[in-house]
Amino acid sequence: MRGSYGQQRKGLRITGALLLTASLLAACSQGTEKSADSTSKTTQELAKPKEPLKLSMMNMYYSAEPPKADNEAVKIIEEHTGTKLDITWVPNSAYNDKINATIAAGELPQIMMIASNKGQGIINAARSGMFWEIGPYLKDYPNLSKLNPLVLSNIAVDGKVYGIFRSRPVAREGIILRKDWLNAVGMAEPKTIDEFYQVIKAFSTKDPDKNGKDDTFGMYEGRGMNGFQTILGWYGGPNLYGIQDNKVVPDFMTKEYVDALKMYKRLYDEKLINQDFAVVPGTKRQEAINQGKAGLIISTLDDVNAGFNDLAKANPNAVLDVVSRINGPKGERLMLFNGGYVGTYMFPKTSVKTEADLKQILGFMDKLADKKLQNLFEWGIEGKHYKVENGKPARTDGKAYETDVNSIYQIRFDDGSLVDAGEDAPIVRKYKQMFKDNASIAVANPAESFQSATLAEKGSEITKIIQDARIKFIMGTIDEAGWNQALEQWKKSGGDKVIEEYTAQYLKLKK
Structure with missing residues (x-):
């Protein structure tokens, strides 16, 4: 009995071992399948494109x-x-x-x-x-x-x-003009402030479109007076702010600003620019060129490549050109654009x-x-x-x-x-080269990074004093004495404080 029982125990041990082995093999098999599935899924996940x-x-x-x-x-x-x-x-x-x-x-x-x-x-x-x-x-x-x-x-x-x-x-502004009108009045592109004035006068008075009518303006301007800062630069003025005697002063407190005002007043008095410039939107300037009403505008030079399709439709013989450098009292200067x-x-x-x-x-x-x-x-x-x-x-x-x-x-x-240089139209090649060449004569605003709490609070109010006086001076409602009175009003209304705040930042930066 004992021997028989021992054999039974041995048989049970063998059977158990076989069952355990089978169980382990099955587990290994399942594990291998799971591992294969897992590997497959991981490969698939890696192969998936990354979510944008x-x-x-x-x-x-x-x-x-x-x-x-x-x-x-x-x-x-x-x-x-x-x-x-x-x-x-x-x-x-x-x-x-x-x-x-x-x-x-x-x-x-x-x-x-x-x-x-x-x-x-x-x-x-x-x-x-x-x-x-x-x-x-x-x-x-x-x-x-x-x-x-x-x-x-x-x-x-x-x-x-x-x-x-x-x-x-950095130096983007200049003159966009009718080259065919320039040829019609027998003039070359302007290189000085006086030549610029003479071109405007000829475009207004010498019938450049040869229609026998007195119906053209030399220059067209809008209520924002887009060309003013460019002309101020020609006269040698600062870019919005300048430095005088270690103080930061706004451009309109300079002699050059008054010189630019006088130029505008001359154009207005002689009816060489549109008489409604103070109220028309700036977009009307391109429209005036397209309609043959005006011979030139001051604008960003690359505007010549867009916005004038209507001109070509109305007059296939019209030719536009660009001029950027005008020689003034302090040489050739352009405002650093914005x-x-x-x-x-x-x-x-x-x-x-x-x-x-x-x-x-x-x-x-x-x-x-x-x-x-x-x-x-x-x-x-x-x-x-x-x-x-x-x-x-x-x-x-x-x-x-x-x-x-x-x-x-x-x-x-x-x-x-990094842009590839292309087979541009000649006018595009011309203004792109001007952008590169003119960077060296760009005039920066020394107060560009400064902040003024007073200007933030009263900016629209005191700026309007100058804007209104500028229009009045050009239209002849006030003279130079009236202009100076407006400056005093600006200073008393908060302008002196603006100068003080800007100057403090300038002196701190200068140290």
Whole structure:
């Protein structure tokens, strides 16, 4: 019995061992299958394309209608940057109001294009910590690290950089004129202030369109007096503010400003400019050229490449040209245009929660300035907006480019330094070369980065004193004594305090 029992126990042990072995083998088999499945899934996950980074942005548009949701250029930007963009497009005329309303509501996109970045509300918001200070991060990105340091200092608040500026040529202004009218009156392009006046006079009085009627103005101007700062620069005046005896003073307190006023008054008195300039919008200036009413305007030179299609339709023989350098008492000078930028991209902390989020967005901004996208903004899409001739891009469909690319141009912030030189029209080559050449004669605003609490509080009120007096002087309602009285009123109404606040910052910076 004992032996039989022992054999039974041995048999049970063998059976148990076999069962255990089978169980282990089954477990191993299942584990292998699971491992294989897991490996397969991991491979599949790695093979999956990375999800695009979702970014929200607010920006403006100048076209008649906002860009379409399926805009092809935006799709290319998304593909290149690995993003999915949710862009709120706002018409430029309502943009600042929309920004203020959005900030007040607290529902901010991650990327905000701030047009009036020097408005006191935006400055206060930056000081309060609403926006990320990005200056210390810029060095870590190949394109952002190359941003112009002068312009960065221009956008700074208390020496800190809170945004990425949208770059513009530093010397962008000049004269757009009817070259065929110049030939008709037998004159060459002006090179001095007096020659500029003589061209305007000839365009007004010598029937340049040869229709036998006295129906043209030499120059057309709008209520913003777009050409005034350029002419002030020719006379040697400062760019909005200048330094006199270690004090920061506004341009309108200089002799050169009065010289420019006298030039405008002369043009007005002799009816060489439109007599309703004080009330018509600036957009009427291009319209006047298109309708053959005027021979020249002072504007950004690249405007010659857009906005004059109606002129070519009405008069196929019309020829436009550009002039940028006019010699004055202090030589050839041009005002540094808008501090070298137009608006800045800023990043609210309420929607960009962490430093890691900020770095991802800065990575997107950096890619936005890559060569491929610079060429996209400049030329559009190959085969649709341009073709390659002799190894260079050449525009083929300007109208389609306006609709597809120029409509979203406000996204762009780069300086165009990586753009492929193309088979441009001669007029485009001319003004692009002027932009490069004229950078050396650009006059900067020494108070560009300064802030004045008084100007923020009373700016519209005291600025109106000068604007009204300027119009009155040109129209002859007041004389030079009346102009000086307006200056005194400006000073007593807060202007002296503005000068004091700016001067304190200038002296501190100078140390």
